[in-house]
Amino acid sequence: MSLILILLAVIVFIVLATSKFKVHPFLALLAAAFIAAFAYRLPLDTIADTITSGFGGILGYIGLVIVLGTIIGVILEKSGAAITMADVVIAKLGDRFPNLTMSIIGYIVSIPVFCDSGFVILNSLKESLAKKLDTSPIAMSVALATGLYATHTFVPPTPGPIAAAGNLGLESNLGLVIGVGVVVAATAALAGLLWAGLFSHTQPDVENPALEDDAHHQDWEALKASYGRLPSPFMAFAPIFVPILLICIGSIVRLPAAPLGEGDLAALLSFLGQPLTALVIGLLLSSLLLKGDNKIEQFSQRIGDGIVAAAPILLITGAGGAFGAVLKATPLGDYLGATLSALGVGIFMPFIVSAALKSAQGSSTVALVTTSALVAPMLGDLGLDSEMGRVLTVMAIGAGAMTVSHANDSFFWVVSQFSRMSVGLAYRAQTMATLVQGVTAMVLVYVLSLVLL
Template identity: 70%
Template sequence: MGLVLILLALIAFIVLATTRLKLHPFLALLAAAFIAGFAYQVPSLEIVKTITSGFGAILGYIGIVIVLGTIIGVILERSGAAISMAECVIRLLGERFPTLTMSIIGYLVSIPVFCDSGFVILNSLKNALATRMRISSIAMSVALATGLYATHTFVPPTPGPIAAAGNLGLESSLGLVIAVGLLVAFVTAMAGMWWANRFVNRDVPLESDGQEAEEVEFAELRARYGELPSAGKAFAPILVPILLICLGSVAVFPSKPLGEGAVFASLSFLGQPVVALAVGLVLSCLLLKPGSRREDFQERVSEGLQSAAPILLITGAGGAFGAMLKVTPLGDYLGTTLSSLGIGLFMPFIVAAALKTAQGSTTVALVTTSALVAPLLAELGLDSEMGRVLVVMAIGAGSMTVSHANDSFFWVVTRFSRMNVATAYRAQTAATLVQGIAGMLTVWLLSLVLL
């Protein structure tokens, strides 16, 4: 029982350090790793060795993937590619299903672009469409926000799910994580859209001025980018790497469906996440304006590195924390105890949901929970490749439950949608609760079929 009390104290420390003390999650996780080492009586000479090896091991492979994915996202954001993708979806779906259109736009854009940035970029487009279609701005805001949130939480190359996959030993199985993540994310996006539709015909007062100014603002925003890239160029840096990673995963199946010749060798190489995202980075360079391409590229790389640095540090510290827990007797004890309870995949979901709700960051919840759960997989009967993938999905579902006042995304949606806080809790916060529950139910149903 003492082992569990120490673990609960560590979780409480991480939450309090990041919320009350405003300590950066990197320092909170690193401190928790040291505290765990002393509390579980790990030999003092082994503590630093375990922390540094755990930090380096997770970043040795996943770090490059996070950096490349972040740079691609910055280029897509700055080049107007996100708006091109949105307009392409509008042309395909028309204006008959406005909330579905916004959900799918968010679902696609947030694969490479952070959900906060994606909402800011697409906010004016969303308001213009709400006015044109004569539909509630609140409904459109929730549909866009939940669509963005879905792929942000479940689908690599977003850093959170990549880090969770790395902590759970899935570095070479990202194609499978992407494939399952796209499915679970789609279900949660549709659940968010279902909740958004509750506000379609509601006359909710907004806190700012009228909609006409927003339409002008969108026109100005679009003009600011100049000539927008074509839909093909906009989608290529996202879809090509995902396709390569998935084909690479298929190529290395034990049955060798693509043989063992040149096709196998090529796809095995190109399907490695680092190589696939490097290809995506090359394709993203086509989005840069001719004439100043070199300068723009250098600037975007600098922005991407600045954005990736905190995520890399949090991911590395999470790896260090997980490595420390692995060398303690906690895994055996908890595994035996939890196995007898029979909650399986619901355990990582509950832990991630508690962390997310308490401290606000989806990425921190994904990294911390995956580090906590990694030593327990064998005892929980989830040590297979598919078991680990579904654990990533269960953690993702928990890590979106719920977004409220301690989450930066909540305030981005609230501020740019001109909702008051009470309305935001009824609309956005409740929507993320619905998404989390729908995501976990989907993961549980998949486990009945795949495990």
């Protein structure tokens, strides 16, 4: 029992440090690693080595992938590729299903672009369509936000799911994570879309003239014109979907049955399908989106922007790896795994922990990283220590990491402020939507666990 009490105390420390005292998650996780090491009485001469090896080990596997994915997202955001993606979806669906259109656009755009940025970029499209079709901008806001949120928490190369996959030993099999993540994210997006439909007659309840004059609330056509010549659909989608396709092909090639044999072609496809190689190719494709005469300077600037954006995620991921390494060095995994197995918690345990962390401190990425580091040592005792078990654990953690987005989450404020929602309306529309999404996704994960495990 003392082992569990220590773990609960450490989790409470992480939650309070990050939510109440606003300590950066990197420092909170690093401190938690030391606290856990002392509390579980690890030999003093092994603590530093355990923490540093855990920190470096996870970044050695997945760090470059996170950086490359973030840089590609920055380039797509700045080049207007997200605008092109939105136009493609509108051209296919037309104006008949505005909420569905916004949900699909959000679902696609948030694979390479952070959901906060995606909402800001696409807000003027949402407003323009709402006026044109005389429909509720609140319903369209929720549809867009939940579409963005779905792939943000489930589908690599978004940094959170990548980091969770790395913590759980799936860095070489991201294709399977992507495949399952696409399905779970689609289900979560559909749940959010259905919830959005409940607000089809609701109008904004906050008047904010300052927002009306904001650059992001200008007419959609004017916003498109501000990017100059937009990339073609192929060039807009290629930097993200070519790497995803290569990663999936690589995962198929490396299946035990060796469906493509073991010759030179299989070796080449396996190499191209390594996440690092695939994202380098994606980065090269994204460089073709740069415009003007100073492309090298622009490319360097975008890389710098991407590194700045990726740095906090890398530090949090590394600290999460250090925390997980400390827990792995203790007898906690065996004890907790056996206890939870006896209770029949199983796949719900990662969801519960992730949801608690998300709701308490606000960051989906922190919830994904911390929970994956926490549960990694106990996968065997939970009956999840198989390839598919690890993938479904990532999905369960992702479902928890979207449950729920409320006032301590920056995305909540982006959605509510740009949609001119009062806090009360935002809780009913956006926060409840994320609760519905998370629970729906977890139900699907549980059903998949019954079928596949």
